[in-house]
Amino acid sequence: MNKFALTLAAALAFGGAATAEPIKIGIAAEPYPPFASPDAAGNWVGWEVDLINAVCAAGAMECVITPVAWEGIIPSLTGGQIDAIMASMSITEERSKTIAFSDKYYNTPTVIITAKGSGLTPDNAGMAGKIIGVQVSTVHEAYAQKHFTDAAEIKTYQTTDEGFQDLAAGRIDASQADSIAIDAFLASDAGKACCESIGAVADDQAVLGLGVGIGMRKGEDELKAKFNAAIAKVLADGTYDTISKPYFAMSIYGG
Numbered sequence: 001m002n003k004f005a006l007t008l009a010a011a012l013a014f015g016g017a018a019t020a021e022p023i024k025i026g027i028a029a030e031p032y033p034p035f036a037s038p039d040a041a042g043n044w045v046g047w048e049v050d051l052i053n054a055v056c057a058a059g060a061m062e063c064v065i066t067p068v069a070w071e072g073i074i075p076s077l078t079g080g081q082i083d084a085i086m087a088s089m090s091i092t093e094e095r096s097k098t099i100a101f102s103d104k105y106y107n108t109p110t111v112i113i114t115a116k117g118s119g120l121t122p123d124n125a126g127m128a129g130k131i132i133g134v135q136v137s138t139v140h141e142a143y144a145q146k147h148f149t150d151a152a153e154i155k156t157y158q159t160t161d162e163g164f165q166d167l168a169a170g171r172i173d174a175s176q177a178d179s180i181a182i183d184a185f186l187a188s189d190a191g192k193a194c195c196e197s198i199g200a201v202a203d204d205q206a207v208l209g210l211g212v213g214i215g216m217r218k219g220e221d222e223l224k225a226k227f228n229a230a231i232a233k234v235l236a237d238g239t240y241d242t243i244s245k246p247y248f249a250m251s252i253y254g255g
Contacts, residue, residue, distance in 0.1 A: 022062040023223075025052050026082035029067035030159040034184050034247050035088050047247040051105065052086050054239050055214075059230035070158070071137050074099060077215060084216050084227070088178065090139045090209030100218045102227040104211030107254025109200040110140065111179045113167065113186065116196045120174060123202065127151045130173035133163030140176045143207045161185070168194040176201065180252060211254055 027044065031037035035048040044065055056063035068076045073089075076082050077099060091101045112122040112132075120126045128150035134140040136156040144154045155172055157163040163175045164185045175182075179200070185191040214227050234240045235253070244252060 020062070022064045023056070023084060024066045024082040025056070025063050026066050026068045026073050026076055026085045026087060027052075028070040028073060028087040030070055032088060032160065032181065034180065047243065048086060048088060050243045051234070051240070054234050054243055055086075055105075055227065055230045058233040058239070059226045061226060061230070070135070074215070077217060084214050084223070086214050088212050089215050091211055091213045092139060092142075092209040093206055094142075095209075095215070098218075099215045100220070100224060101213035101215055102224055103231055104213050104254070105231050106252045107211030108252050109179045110143065110176065110208055111182045111197050111200050112174050112176045113164075113182055113195045113197050114174045115167070115170070115194060118173070118196075118198070120198055122199050124148055124150055126198070127174060131155055131171075133157060133166055133172045133175040135160045135163065135177070139208050140178075143201065143204060144176055146207055147201070147204070164191070164195075174198075180248070 027036050027048065032046075034046050036044055036046040039045050044067070049065065052063065052065060055061075066082050068082060070087070073082075073085055073087060074095070077085055085099075089095070091104060095101075112120075112127075114120050120130065124147055127148040129152050131153045132144050132148055132151050133155050134144050134157070136158060141154065141156055144151070148154065155163070155166075157166075160175075160177045160181050163172065163177070166172045167175045168190050182197060186195060186197065214231075216224055216227070234243075240253070241251070
């Protein structure tokens with residue numbers, strides 16, 4: 001190759017790299033500790049943020065974290081404002097009608113908490129006549145609407161934490177959420193003072209899904225393959241466990 005051709009090839013290569021767009025990873029703009037929340041400086045931190053960075057590194061992908069309001073996160077994906085969702089989104093039949101999912105990257109139980117000594121149970125009979133708090137547009141809202149038909153009210157919140165605060169204040173009788181979010185609340189001063197877990201709800205995979213995965217637009221098979229390979233890599237090489245250890249006492253990958 002002559003000098004001119006080499007220079008031209010280098011320029012084209014440089015230009016291609018310069019114009020390559022990073023993959024916009026959508027996370028929920030609402031804090032969801034310990035998965036993702038802004039620190040005092042406004043930087044997003046948490047287990048899911050660490051995993052995003054690890055998965056993108058494992059797949060040699062340039063990624064940028066893009067906060068999006070939870071209720072609009074799927075429309076933001078399908079509308080092209082973001083390229084993927086890593087926001088503790090469960091892989092469900094209903095969502096799979098609209099978007100595609102990677103393999104799961106964690107799977108934890110769904111749990112109900114109440115005031116200490118309530119004597120309630122995590123089923124329809126136990127929730128009869130009670131006010132149950134859930135985050136809007138989540139599997140928890142869908143589950144409560146389907147299974148707690150005798151509840152006095154299914155009250156929705158923009159964030160899980162808002163529901164926990166109302167429970168602590170006695171404004172609702174129970175709150176349903178992922179076990180990790182509940183464990184984090186119960187470990188807080190407010191949680192220790194007021195509340196206790198009454199156990200996991202009965203499984204319903206059609207509603208609760210098959211674990212949490214990365215959401216993508218349908219038809220983007222190459223991106224899906226990259227994410228699946230990257231998830232498999234961080235699981236196999238120990239990175240997943242290294243990331244998880246500071247946050248959780250046991251593996252959250254699930255069965």
